[in-house]
C-alpha cells in the first residue's frame with residue numbers, strides 16, 4: 001500500500017467507525033424515590049447510580065437486520081454495580097472496569113492489564129463496547145465465542161472464568177456470592193432485579209453481569225447512518241455523506257480487510273485467523289485450546305468498531321498506533337505456517 005493509501009485507510013478507520021454512544025447519561029433532575037427513601041440514601045453512600053435506572057434498550061440500524069433483545073433495567077443495574085465493584089476481587093483492588101474502561105470502549109490502554117496483587121494478564125484486554133450488539137454478536141447459538149482463543153461460549157462462563165482467574169480477580173464463585181449477599185447496597189438492587197432481599201445465587205450473579213455487558217454496544221456511527229441511507233446491498237457504492245478520503249478508505253477496507261473483519265463491521269465472517277504478526281508464536285492462541293497444529297497462532301478476529309479508542313492492538317498489544325497496524329498489513333506480514341490465505345499471494349504474504 002502506498003503512503004497516501006495508508007493515510008486514506010487510516011482516516012476511514014478512525015472516522016468511519018468513530019462513535020461511541022456511552023451507555024450512561026445519568027443526570028436526572030427530578031428526585032424520585034425508586035428504591036424507597038431509606039434505601040436511596042443508603043445506596044448513595046456506596047454507589048453512583050441514576051435516581052431511576054437507566055433504560056438500557058436501543059434500536060439497531062436497519063442494515064443489520066437484527067432486533068436487539070429487551071434488557072431488564074433492574075437486572076442490568078445490578079450487573080452494572082457488580083461490574084464496578086472491587087470487593088469482588090481477592091484483594092479488593094480490581095473490578096471488571098479496571099481492565100474494561102468505559103472511556104476506552106471498555107478496553108484498557110496497556111498491553112497487559114493489572115490484576116489482583118499486582119499480577120498482570122497474559123493477553124491484551126478486549127473492548128466490550130465495540131460490537132453492534134453484544135447479545136446478537138456473542139454467545140447464543142451461532143454466535144462468536146469469547147476470548148482471543150475463542151475458549152468460552154457463554155458470557156456467564158466467560159465472567160466465571162474471569163472472576164476465578166488467578167491473574168485477574170482470583171475469587172471462587174461462592175466467595176463472590178458471599179460478598180454480594182453480605183453487602184447492604186446489594187439488597188435493594190437484588191430486590192428489584194430478582195424480587196427477593198438476599199441469597200442471590202451464583203447463577204443470578206453471572207446472569208446480572210451478563211445482562212449489563214449485553215447492553216454495551218456501538219451501533220450509531222456515521223458509517224451505520226450512511227449505510228442505512230442506501231441499504232446493505234449497495235454497501236460497495238460511495239456514501240454521499242462520506243468525504244472522498246473516507247470513501248477511498250472504505251473501498252480499501254472492503255477489498256483487503258472485510259473478508260475477515262466483516263463488511264458492515266458486524267459479526268466477522270471467520271471466527272479466527274492468523275494474520276502473520278510473527279514467525280514464531282509463544283502464545284498459540286486457538287491452537288493452545290484445541291491442540292490442533294492448524295489452529296496454532298490463530299486468534300479471534302476482533303471487531304474494528306471504536307478502534308481508535310482501544311490501543312494498544314492485537315492479542316499481545318504489540319502495536320501502539322493504527323499507523324503501526326497499517327504498516328504491518330502493508331509490508332510486514334510474516335509468513336507463519338498458518339498464515340491465512342487471504343493475506344497471501346501464492347505462497348508469500350501479500351503487500352497491500
Ligand code: HEC
Nearest residue numbers: 095096099113114115121123124125126146147148162168
Ligand atoms: C485484570 C484485568 C481484567 C479484569 C479484572 C476483567 N477482564 Fe475481561 N478481559 C481481560 C483480558 C486480558 C481479556 C482477554 C483474555 C483472553 O483472551 O485470554 C478479557 C476478555 C473479556 C471478554 C471477552 C470479550 C471477547 O470479545 O471475547 C469479556 C466479555 C470480558 N473480558 C468481560 C469481563 C467481565 C464481565 C469482568 C468482570 C467480571 C472482566 N472482564 C474482568 C482483562 C480483564
Ligand code: HEC
Nearest residue numbers: 256257260273275299300301302313314315325329340342
Ligand atoms: C485473514 C484475516 C484478516 C484480514 C484479511 C485482516 N485482518 Fe485484521 N486481524 C485479524 C486477526 C486474526 C487479528 C487479531 C490477531 C492477533 O491479535 O493475533 C486482527 C487484528 C486487527 C487489528 C487489531 C484489533 C484489536 O482490537 O487489537 C486491527 C486494527 C486490524 N486487524 C485491522 C485490519 C485492517 C485495516 C485490515 C485490512 C488492511 C485487516 N485487519 C485485514 C485478521 C485479519
